Amino acid sequence: MSSIRTNRKYNKLSDTELSRFLARTIVGFTGSPDLPTPPVLPPELTSQKTAFDTAIVNASRGGSLATAIKDAARAVVVSSLDKNASYVDINCEENLTILLSSGYEAVSTNRSRQVLG
Numbered sequence: 001m002s003s004i005r006t007n008r009k010y011n012k013l014s015d016t017e018l019s020r021f022l023a024r025t026i027v028g029f030t031g032s033p034d035l036p037t038p039p040v041l042p043p044e045l046t047s048q049k050t051a052f053d054t055a056i057v058n059a060s061r062g063g064s065l066a067t068a069i070k071d072a073a074r075a076v077v078v079s080s081l082d083k084n085a086s087y088v089d090i091n092c093e094e095n096l097t098i099l100l101s102s103g104y105e106a107v108s109t110n111r112s113r114q115v116l117g
Contacts, residue, residue: 004096006085006104011078015056015070021103022049022077025084028103034095035102038087040080052077 010021022045029035030042040048055070085104092098099106 004092004094004099005089005107006099006102007107008082008085010081015052015074018074018077019049019053019056022052022081025081025103028101029084032101034098035088035091039083045080045084048073048077048080 010018013021026042026045026049029038029045052070052073055066055073059066059070084102088099088102088104092102096106
């Protein structure tokens, strides 16, 4: 039996890609009957996205303080995504459709060997 789970590689995305990923999870959790009570609710995620997007713009103008603020906002976003990913892993009941509807991607379970060359 394969165990499906969320892919946590979003922490390696660029800032703008992470913001887009966060937007997908906000849409995925909003009104979801299968995942109704994530640890970080869509309104809080929306506030975090707004703060992160503002910090990205401000950091693009330069300055170490603006970059530090952006990095702190990014850390908050990643922490929230981690919490919600764990929630999805526990509550999707091995149903890939539910996992994907949350806005997260699934970890690949393809472990077949391929000849390189």
